[in-house]
Amino acid sequence: xxxxxxxxxxxxxxxxxxxxxxxxxxxxxxxxxxxxxxxxxxxxxxxxxxxxxxxxxxxxxxxxxxxxxxxxxxxxxxxxxxxxxxxxxxxxxxxxxxxxxxxxxxxxxxxxxxxxxxxxxxxxxxxxxxxxxxxxxxxxxxxxxxxxxxxxxxxxxxxxxxxxxxxxxxxxxxxxxxxxxxxxxxxxxxxxxxxxxxxxxxxxxxxxxxxxxxxxxxxxxxxxxxxxxx
Ligand code: SAH
Numbered sequence: 001x002x003x004x005x006x007x008x009x010x011x012x013x014x015x016x017x018x019x020x021x022x023x024x025x026x027x028x029x030x031x032x033x034x035x036x037x038x039x040x041x042x043x044x045x046x047x048x049x050x051x052x053x054x055x056x057x058x059x060x061x062x063x064x065x066x067x068x069x070x071x072x073x074x075x076x077x078x079x080x081x082x083x084x085x086x087x088x089x090x091x092x093x094x095x096x097x098x099x100x101x102x103x104x105x106x107x108x109x110x111x112x113x114x115x116x117x118x119x120x121x122x123x124x125x126x127x128x129x130x131x132x133x134x135x136x137x138x139x140x141x142x143x144x145x146x147x148x149x150x151x152x153x154x155x156x157x158x159x160x161x162x163x164x165x166x167x168x169x170x171x172x173x174x175x176x177x178x179x180x181x182x183x184x185x186x187x188x189x190x191x192x193x194x195x196x197x198x199x200x201x202x203x204x205x206x207x208x209x210x211x212x213x214x215x216x217x218x219x220x221x222x223x224x225x226x227x228x229x230x
Contacts, residue, residue: 020051020062031083041114066078071130077166093115103166109138121149169222
């Protein structure tokens with residue numbers, strides 16, 4: 001944003017700037033045109049200042065529908081991917097939701113407007129810390145970020161009504177299936193590195209997981225284990 005000093009302090013400041021509110025409203029309009037119809041999702045997108053989740057050098061692009069680089073060499077998903085995913089998750093206010101791959105925390109913050117409890121894990125301690133500070137700045141007290149290996153899920157806080165994964169996996173680990181309630185929904189990008197992947201919605205029935213392809217995606221693979229540095 002022109003004329004604003006760079007730095008973390010600026011990132012943390014609340015964002016009631018009128019041009020920012022306009023930019024967010026324009027983003028919501030564009031998501032509606034792209035087919036996002038769920039009002040609660042659009043309202044959540046409108047309420048979350050994405051700028052707060054970005055390094056200062058990318059503030060001017062905060063409300064463009066693009067993927068952007070964040071700390072630890074990771075990326076924040078595009079608002080349309082966040083919105084389509086949130087819509088397909090069919091979240092209700094009483095749901096407990098687990099997000100695997102916190103990244104900036106932006107998607108977690110959007111989801112925290114849709115449901116009672118969001119738990120999010122990232123393999124980088126730095127990303128979990130930054131996300132926690134952002135949630136505190138926004139007074140979002142129903143979302144908790146922690147460092148952890150997403151392949152393990154988060155057994156101590158489960159089972160979950162919804163699980164959403166933000167990095168790709170070749171197949172769904174058993175831990176996630178076990179931590180999902182019957183009737184629960186899991187959305188994850190499935191595929192191999194450097195190849196086209198599919199965003200898949202799984203529904204846990206009595207005996208099997210049914211799978212439905214939502215859209216093609218291209219994202220980084222979920223990496224094994226917690227990061228030793230950062
Ligand atoms: N939804 C995020 C984007 C996340 S990008 C946002 O809104 O910003 C994918 C994230 O998955 C990265 O932050 C990466 O560190 C994390 N990740 C990769 N492997 C992981 C693992 N095994 N456990 C937890 N997080 C992991």
